[in-house]
Ligand code: SF4
């Protein structure tokens with residue numbers, strides 16, 4: 001076996017979906033080109049953008065930072081990072097340390113914001129309560145609030161997340177299966193809201209499979225946090241992920257076709273089914289919300305705490 005591009009016999013991947021065989025350098029090059037292609041096709045970056053990377057220290061966010069760094073080096077954009085500490089014992093700390101080391105290595109502006117300092121409660125403390133809505137519901141809503149606020153505090157014009165092909169197809173299938181049409185209308189490479197109160201979110205890695213991102217950080221020798229969250233098994237997303245993995249082993253192109261099909265339908269779904277509501281500001285925390293109270297403040301009220309100012 002030799003590399004399909006340069007004939008190097010030291011190959012590191014045989015792509016099931018395309019049959020392509022690649023050596024380390026050609027593989028790195030192919031991932032970077034693929035992300036850049038998504039960035040150009042979807043117009044994810046504009047010259048002068050200040051992009052906030054939601055940097056957890058995991059492989060996806062570290063790869064996102066690595067790929068966007070090439071744009072910063074050419075002075076096309078500026079970068080900054082935020083790391084959210086949810087307060088998950090024996091899990092989050094090593095991710096935070098790795099995230100900080102990457103931000104410091106590149107010399108970019110960064111901050112670490114915890115659930116505890118923002119909401120007076122950690123995710124572990126929430127999960128000890130008798131009644132709760134499930135770890136990932138709080139985690140997603142609270143994390144988005146912190147990242148959105150950090151973007152404003154740091155004057156970022158875009159927020160980049162590390163969503164990969166597996167994440168995107170999971171989200172498409174999951175929201176479809178649960179009839180979450182509102183959420184479906186918001187999915188895509190660039191999720192902008194009708195309101196300019198939310199910073200535009202971009203997903204440069206959404207066409208790259210999770211396994212290839214794992215191989216990319218290994219090939220690039222990037223330090224990443226590999227543990228998985230102790231709550232991840234409890235989620236419906238996890239079950240849908242397993243289903244897609246099973247299907248992919250027999251049908252290697254299934255995730256690509258799911259994404260492609262959704263992207264074709266998306267403009268129609270968006271036009272026909274986008275919810276029409278006015279975005280104002282939450283009465284408690286003043287962050288954008290379509291109701292009197294945002295979801296964060298609603299959840300915090302149920303938990304008997306509030307946003308820390
Ligand atoms: S799996 Fe863990 S980190 Fe991910 S959303 Fe759920 S609680 Fe948060």
Ligand SMILES: [Zn+2]
Nearest residue numbers: 003006023026
């Ligand atoms: Zn090669």
Ligand SMILES: [Zn+2]
Nearest residue numbers: 282285294297
């Ligand atoms: Zn609020």
